[in-house]
Amino acid sequence: MTKTRAEGLGWAREVAAGLAERGAGPPGAPSPGGGSPQVFVVPPATALAEVSGLLAQEAPHVLVGAQDAHWEDAGAWTGEVSVPQVADAGARLVEIGHSERREHFGDTDARVALKVRAALRHGLVPLLCVGETAAVRSAGGSVEHVLGQVHAVVDGLDGADAARVVVAYEPVWAIGASGRPARPEEVAEVVEPLVADVGDRVAGLLFGGSVDVGGAPDLLGVPGVDGLFVGRAAWEAGGFLRLVDLVAAAG
DSSP: OOOOHHHHHHHHHHHHHHHHHHTOOSTTSOOTTSSOOOOEEOOOGGGHHHHHHHHHHHOTTSEEEESOOBSSSSSSOTTOOBHHHHHHTTOSEEEEOOHHHHHHSOOOHHHHHHHHHHHHHTTOEEEEEEOOOHHHHHTTOHHHHHHHHHHHHHTTSOHHHHTTOEEEEOOGGGSSTTOOOOOHHHHHHHHHHHHHHHTTTSSEEEEOSSOOTTTHHHHHTSTTOOEEOOSGGGSSHHHHHHHHHHHHHHO
16 A cells, blocks of 8 residues: 555656666567566556556556455455456456465465466466565474465466466565565575475566665575565665666676
8 A cells, every 4th residue: 555546657657768768678678688577566456557557558568467356256245356357457467465465364375376266267467475474484484384385376276377377485574664684595595495396387486575776686696586576665666667677687
C-alpha cells in the first residue's frame, strides 16, 4: 500500500522514459550490459489498470503484475479479486505467497498452490514467494522449510506448468523496514540446494530481501540467482532504474 493512482502513474511514466533513454527493450535486446533484463512491476490493485495501460503504450516489454489474486474465478468472496479480474486490468503476472499474506491473511501452502494453479489456468506468470523466519533459520531449518514451500506447489503441477513458475526467495528476516540485509553467503546456503532440487523444473529464481543499489551486485553474483525482487529501494523511479542498470551490467 505505497502509491495512489496518480503516484503510480507518475512512477510508471518516469520508469518508461528512463528505460527508453537506455534503449531497454525485450530481454536479449542490445544494452550496455549485453542484454536487457526482464523488468516487472507489481502496483497496488487500485493502480493496476492505469499503470498497465500506460506501460503497454510506453514500455510494452515491462510485465505488470498483481500483488495477489483469489483461486476461484468468481463467486461470493467479498473483498477479493480473481485472476480473470486482474488479467482484465492488464496483469500478466501474479505475486503469490508473500510472507505478509502468509502471516496476516492465512495463506497456507495449500492456498498458495490453489492460487498458482489459478494463475496458470488463465495464462499468467505465477511469482511464487518463499522464505523462512528468523526462528526457523536459527533452528537450522531454512533449507527444509523453503524446499517444503516450493514442493507444496510444484509437485502438484505437470512439467509444462511448473516450468512457467518463477520462484522468489525472500527470507522473512531480511524483508521490510526492520529487516536485516542478507549476506551473499547466507543467500547461497538456501539458493544452492534450491537450485539443485528444483532449478530444472521452474522458470527461474529471484532473490528479494532488503535489496538495494549497494548490495545488489553481490547478490546477483550468487550462483543460481537469476534476478532481483525489490521492494522499498524501487519505490522511487530513480532507484528502480539504477537497479535495472545493475542487473543489465551483470548480464
